[in-house]
Amino acid sequence: MEQTVKGMSLDRSTDLKKYNLYINGEWVEPAGHEYFPSYNPATGEAWCEVAKGTAEDVDKAVQAAHHAFLHSDWASMTFTERGRLVYRLGELIAENIEELARYESIDNGKLIREMRGQLRYLPEFFYYYAGLADKIHGHTLPIDKQDMFTFTSREPLGVVAAITPWNSPLYLTTLKLAPALTAGNTIVIKPSEMTSASLLELVKLVEKAGFPPGVVNVVTGFGMPAGNTLTAHPLVRKVAFTGGAESARHVVRNTAENFAQLSLELGGKSPNIIFEDADLDNAVMGIIAGIFGASGQSCVAGSRALLHADIYDQVIEKLIDRISRIRIGDPLHDDSEMGPLATPAQLKRVEEFVSLGLAEGGKILYGGKRPEHLQNGWYFEPTIFEYADQTSRLTQEEIFGPVLSVIPFRDEAEAIALANDTEYALAAGIWTSNVAKAHRVAKEVRAGIVWVNTYRSISPMAPIGGSGLSGYGREGGCEAIYEYTQSKTVWINLSQESMPDPFIMR
Known part of the structure; x- marks a missing residue:
């Protein structure tokens, strides 16, 4: 049996397409040199091979993201400049709808008609967040001390770990990737080992859009060791997880090691x-x-x-x-x-x-x-x-x-x-x-x-999320920006008088 993705043969009688890891702007082999097959749900047959990431690979990816956050061109960009890159990524997705739709359909069995519709709408999420990029701001506070000027600002967190599931890889990655980048963070994505191919194809567009090396990284592989190492890594400041409740419990335990902020979008019985x-x-x-x-x-x-x-x-x-x-x-x-x-x-x-x-x-x-x-x-x-x-x-x-x-x-x-x-x-x-x-x-x-009087409607402007076994935190809408930034309070003393008694809190 043979299928084609935009002119590329997926003949199973030949060697399978092989995907490497994407770390620091380069496609690299996994440290253990191991790969595993991904299967087409419509046939049950293997159609590609994906790199089996190790703890060493995860550390390299997180280190690259941390360096990019602190020292790369990304660190010195204005929010407006970052927004332009996010917008450009949306444009590239719009130019590659058919190819991305077919990859996702082959990899996880979603209807091609649904994926075309989803991919036509997906760029809107990047356009929406690109528009928010230079509107992330704090507030001046009407403080009860006349000699003080006090304000807040919102700043990016640092390295974000995104753990995405197999049922809607591109959409659920977008819900994390778009606001995380807009807020100025860098990111390491660990997709489901069941469905990594469509995300790896999307990452090619991230590279083409012009994001500096290390801003976006992808480590494929299994929960152990890749997911476990990533969510517990000391340089990770935020974990955004979508998946099942049992896996989420492991993630919660892991973040006890690094005290990373955590958002969980889990299941439902709606x-x-x-x-x-x-x-x-x-x-x-x-x-x-x-x-x-x-x-x-x-x-x-x-x-x-x-x-x-x-x-x-x-x-x-x-x-x-x-x-x-x-x-x-x-x-x-x-x-x-x-x-x-x-x-x-x-x-x-x-x-x-x-x-x-x-x-x-x-x-x-x-x-x-x-x-x-x-x-x-x-x-x-x-x-x-x-x-x-x-x-x-x-x-x-x-x-x-x-x-x-x-x-x-x-x-x-x-x-x-x-x-x-x-x-x-x-x-x-x-x-x-x-x-x-x-x-x-x-x-x-x-x-x-x-x-x-409707069901399963989505929009970039509308937050999603739940409580109880459905998790906590929100994705989508303006609220998502708060999930990927932290507030800083700045006090400026306007008085020219000497400091009062240092042993009494002002």
Whole structure:
């Protein structure tokens, strides 16, 4: 089988494409001279090899980033000049949409149609943050001492470690890379070992944009030793992590070594609440977008559909009718609507949860198995489980696959109680034609993002993030700049008088 990326043959009968590390502006072999394969989820076959970074490689990358932060041209640039580079990177991404989209589709199984749409929008994040570059400022303080002039400024932190997952490598890297660079930091990125290729292709554009050596570095490899060494490195001042809760716990422990600032964007068990007065056709499309878009491999996946009892049967009927027509197939085909899961481990996890759901007394209303027409690759059907028991593991734990739990409710209070009955608090959807109800429920639902009569909408201007098992900190919007800068307070004594008693605090 052969696939092509902008004229480049990916014939698996020949040697695999090999990716090195990107450190201090150069492509270098890993210190251990080891590589590992990356697999195409649509076929299950290896299509490239990626450098297996070591602790030594991580240290070189962090040292390069630290030097660039203190001593390179980057250190002496104005914020406006840095903003121009960030803007230029956005322009280069816009010029390479098709190539980047195909690399990501081949590497993690995302639909080519989704990736084209995402890549068309991704430059907007760089343009947005480029515009913020010379608007990062502090405040003058109306201090209660007439002989003092006091103000604050915001300064970059230093070396940022970005740990990115396999489900949306380019988008989730952008959420860290754009504000980190805009704020004046340098960065070392450790992508998921499952999906490193598209990011490494993006880094070629970073180089082309003109960023000084050492400002952006990429070390590929595994959590041990690469991720562990990076997050605990004494020169790292900030760790931005997206991934699962268990990996996040390791990161939190590691940052106890260097006291790095930390932001965690983790998972969710997000509810889509459908009230009886909702536009049901739109609500059904919102449910599908929330849980079957990206094959359910999204932190904000709406994996719980809470349906008002009066319209429960009607919504189920509409849901099954539409998902029965979902076209599952090769993500590189434009007519495919669902692609494979990104890894065999994730496919196994979904299958195990389906078996668990049945053992817990759940009832499969649709799906529940691999599609019969696809013998290769890591595909799974869109699946609906009916549950009355909110305490089941299937309704409480994040699956990260195309599995939806449907649960009835009788009134607004019960809907809110069910929505909040989880340790996660990332996202929620509310579907109603009653504006007052929308405001009431949005206020009471515990989530960092609430969509009303829509789902899975994004914008550079809008922050995302959660609480509880969904993590803490925010990405996106102006708030992200505060995650990548620190405040400094400056006191200037205007008085010409002698210093008063030095043993008394002023």
